[in-house]
Amino acid sequence: METATYRIDGHDVHEHVLAVPLDHAGATPGTIELFARELVRDGGAQRPRLVWFQGGPGNRANRPDSVGGWLDRALEEYRVVLLDQRGTGRSTPADRQTLADVGDGAAQAAYLAHFRADAIVADAELLREALGEDRWSVLGQSYGGFVATTYLSRAPHRLREVLITAGLPALTGPADDVYRLTFAQTARRNAEFFARHPVDAATLREVVAHLRGTEELLPTGERLSVQRFLQVGIQLGSSTGFEGVHYLLEAPFVTVGGEKRLRERFLREVGGVVSFAANPLYGVLHETIYAQGPASGGATAWAAQRVRESLPEFSADLEQPLLTGEHIFPWQFTEDPALVPVREAAEILAARADFPALYDPEVLAENTVPVAAAIYHDDLFVPRELSLATAQAIRGLRPLVTNEYQHDGIRADGRHLLDRLLTRLRA
Structure with missing residues (x-):
């Protein structure tokens, strides 16, 4: 040494x-x-x-x-x-x-x-x-x-x-058990947040509607999708998270040449939350922390995505969709430039059923x-x-x-x- x-x-x-x-x-x-x-x-x-x-x-x-x-x-x-x-x-x-x-x-x-x-x-x-x-x-x-x-x-x-x-x-137990509970808690935190800051619900709807009709690029060059924007909800799990999301949403728009656009500051702040450029290993390995072979029911197989699909209140297609939390989804490996190069590896790890028990x-x-x-x-x-x-x-x-x-x-x-x-x- x-x-x-x-x-x-x-x-x-x-x-x-x-x-x-x-x-x-x-x-x-x-x-x-x-x-x-x-x-x-x-x-x-x-x-x-x-x-x-x-x-x-x-x-x-x-x-x-x-x-x-x-x-x-x-x-x-x-x-x-x-x-x-x-x-x-x-x-x-x-x-x-x-x-x-x-x-x-x-x-x-x-x-x-x-x-x-x-x-x-x-x-x-x-x-x-x-x-x-x-x-x-x-x-x-x-x-x-x-x-x-x-x-x-x-x-x-x-x-x-x-x-x-x-x-x-x-x-023991599958990753699905963890995600059913974390999604339920995330829904509660959404409700608490919008009860504290009701004006932010209207702002969220406005940003979501804008992203569905207008191409907005993050500082890393890729288009900001609705589902990726909703991941700013990970901040709701911290002691200052309500204020962090509130400040993020306080003035997201600017008019440029008569056209409504998202502010550069807003895009930069969103990118700082949702990008995995600083820690791509987190994205690739997150679900493997729940993988223990037979003790966890085999492969995780994108458990967070599977559980989310069973919860209509978390659909990104809603007019007022819920913010998500500490969840990794397979589509991130096509949208986040930091994760695109490891997409195939992530798919293989998600399908692996024989990880040893931890x-x-x-x-x-x-x-x-x-x-x-x-x-x-x-x-x-x-x-x-x-x-x-x-x-x-x-x-x-x-x-x-x-x-x-x-x-x-x-x-x-x-x-x-x-x-x-x-x-x-x-x-």
């Missing part, structure tokens, strides 16, 4: 680079690089390590430009390791540029099949060993909680304690690792019903169930939230 060190704001920062196998099972040759940035507060060199698993999939670890929130609280007790999960950040990124060198769609799908939570856990284990740590603590947000649950299933003896925020996954219910039922998990009553992305069932299935897990936060509670109130979880863990 190679390490570079520098100082910032009363902390030593160690940047670790480690070569790890592409395929931890050894069937496929090759290695990739794993990157992690470790922060150590002055006086904290002897503290135990805590590894952070970012939400996603396909998102790099956060790059703090200052130390605050949950990170500041964690550094009071730990050395904190911010891990770039494989395929993200500096960990051999997987995007349309690098995947072009992998080969055709089939080769890309075979390659990306090694980028799920089981491989992330195996990477973390090699990093832990390289750092000389016998056991360490884990903090996982959203998908990071899915990774933490996989860790509890596969290597619990290497964990001191586990903290999860908005990220307890269903242990969680071991029997191991979790006998768990001895201290675990605390924050579960949000109104979470748009990780249904509380499934999280509560998993909380009961993991022996000794101490849940913090609250309606105080949306999905981004760790961002909105990280210091307080982490402190509450640590208190619950150690009570």
